[in-house]
Amino acid sequence: MRCKVKKANLLILISIILSTACKPQHDYKLNIAVAANMQFAMKELSKAFTNQTGIACDLIIGSSGKLTAQIKEGAPFDIFVSADMKYPNDLFKSGHTSTVPKIYAYGKLVLWSMIDDTEPSIDILNTSEIKHIAIANPKTAPYGIAAIQVLNQHGIYESIKGKLVFGESISQTNQFITSKSAEIGFTSKSIVLSPQIKGKGNWVDIPNTDYSAIRQAVVILKNKNNLQDYAQAFHDFLFTDNAKNILENYGYSVKRQ
Template sequence: MSKIPYYHIFIILSIGIIFTSSCQSNKKNSESLSIATSANAQFAIKEIANVFQDSTGNDVEIIVSSSGKLASQIMEGAPYDIFISADMVYPTTLYSNGLSSQVPKAYAKGKLALWSKEQVEMPLSVTIFHKENTKIALANPETAPYGIAAVETLKKLKLYKNNKPKFVFGESISQVNQFIKSESVDFAFTSSSVANLPQFSDRGYWQIINDSLHMPILQGILLINGEKENQANAFIEFLNGETAAEILKKHGYDKP
């Protein structure tokens, strides 16, 4: 009887270990609660998800992008269990299209902030962006609610039309925050929650934009129809509890 060479046995065992590990990893991913969250809320939601995991034992996977992009992915069948948006429009649209059996609810009220390299006086004046080479970053208003709020603010202050050539659009708040981190722009409109983070708080200057300058930023949560509705409902209930409320408050969000 011929014997299998030792190195062949080693290869077979290695393949078996890799296959088993891969199956276990795929099983874990399939069992994880998949939460698609708007970029502005990612830091707060990740912290809340960690506490939720520790207290329930349920694994959570976080996917981050702009609200509009995530909504489009869900419309196309992306396997997300929960959608956390920076507004109520996208969740309501998904609900109206039959992708959820539950009416979306607001879980927090966001605040718009202006970051600047140099200190500026508030309220904003018509001369704030007067320098010719000034770069002003804001999230794409086509897909990001905080971008919409920034445009509304600029228009109300009559700073929009004359400064359009100076705008630098980020795909989401995440990209706007990268502009801040690299200081590649002079001004940036983003979520006030970013101002509290260590990697951003010591860069430049921060001003909270008055709520009267834009529509309220009510941020919504929606359960997506699927096989993990019990887990998803448990997370939504947790998000509406006192522990999550304290975390949201720490990150600069108000109750809706």
């Protein structure tokens, strides 16, 4: 009887070992460095990706410039979803990526105010009604560069530069606007269309002709995480119809075949 018990226990143990060995492992997480303009869209994108593949994602939000600096310093990110082509190209040239930069979307700029009786327009920026204008830091944030281009395009940069309040990224710029520390500010259209913000304040599109195209690119990064296959899966997911539908819902333009 004792031998039978031992034999039965052994069979149970073997069964447990085999079932554990065959069970899919989902304890890994992709570390995705994400430009701040994409923070809300990326939450929805990563959720859809995880539901489809079982691969969990950690999002690290920041300005494209700051994230690039962190990557060069060895931050263990697996993939970089940037707000432009400049920083991914920089990382590609310096040997930090395993893929060439690829455009996944085109961003759009808006002028946004949380002051109830303020109707956003370029014309009011030079009035006494506006004392502070929030923009992302053009040194590290592509949407900040676009905002400066708009001001120069309309010939008002010199007259209103003293009103500019610089956020480290679009996220901090949005905080200046939502807290009403700045009466108005330039931000990404994806922010004002997000479920978290939609319907709050007043905003207006900035014509695409007023600034250079905001070509947002993605690259897979080299690191020691050994998650290249999963990073490639997310990279490919960004170009599926499912992902493109999500991006368009957040105001981005995408290329359709």
